[in-house]
Amino acid sequence: MHPYYRLFLLAFIIITFLFFTGCGGALEDFTGFGTGSSKIDDYDKIINIYASKYKVPVSLINAVIEVESGWNKDAVSPAGAEGLMQLMPGTAKMLGVSDSFEPEENIKGGTKYLGMLLKEFEGDYKLALAGYNAGPNAVKKYKGIPPYEETINYVDRVMELYEK
Numbered sequence: 519m520h521p522y523y524r525l526f527l528l529a530f531i532i533i534t535f536l537f538f539t540g541c542g543g544a545l546e547d548f549t550g551f552g553t554g555s556s557k558i559d560d561y562d563k564i565i566n567i568y569a570s571k572y573k574v575p576v577s578l579i580n581a582v583i584e585v586e587s588g589w590n591k592d593a594v595s596p597a598g599a600e601g602l603m604q605l606m607p608g609t610a611k612m613l614g615v616s617d618s619f620e621p622e623e624n625i626k627g628g629t630k631y632l633g634m635l636l637k638e639f640e641g642d643y644k645l646a647l648a649g650y651n652a653g654p655n656a657v658k659k660y661k662g663i664p665p666y667e668e669t670i671n672y673v674d675r676v677m678e679l680y681e682k
Contacts, residue, residue, distance in 0.1 A: 572633030579629055581680040585679065632650060644663060
């Protein structure tokens with residue numbers, strides 16, 4: 519067997535293996551957040567538990583986490599929001615979250631809050647997300663999504679990921 523043929527065969531086998539195992543990084547799962555991503559896989563079980571408990575779609579929670587923190591459990595915003603779902607300290611306290619940097623507590627609190635907002639705004643995802651970002655009083659004051667550029671962009675980005 520010619521040496522170049524062996525080299526070609528070996529390269530073909532490796533490329534085929536990488537393609538079919540998804541190691542090439544080009545595959546995406548149905549959530550739009552990629553397969554084999556330790557960021558989402560690490561929290562999948564926790565998210566499913568609280569999604570079911572608080573009646574919030576898993577894909578909406580995933581989208582909120584992606585936009586809020588990029589799956590960084592140690593994220594802190596300039597405004598002081600903390601953790602995966604970027605809970606403000608006062609909101610976290612109201613929700614019974616003692617450590618916003620602990621992923622399960624943060625996901626539980628953030629999902630509970632989303633569930634509360636979905637009830638308050640009668641299942642309207644866009645209004646619930648606007649409330650999550652700007653506060654429910656701002657949504658009530660403006661009788662819809664507040665005219666804040668940050669909130670408008672936030673709702674659009676989360677909904678785009680949610681609908682993927």
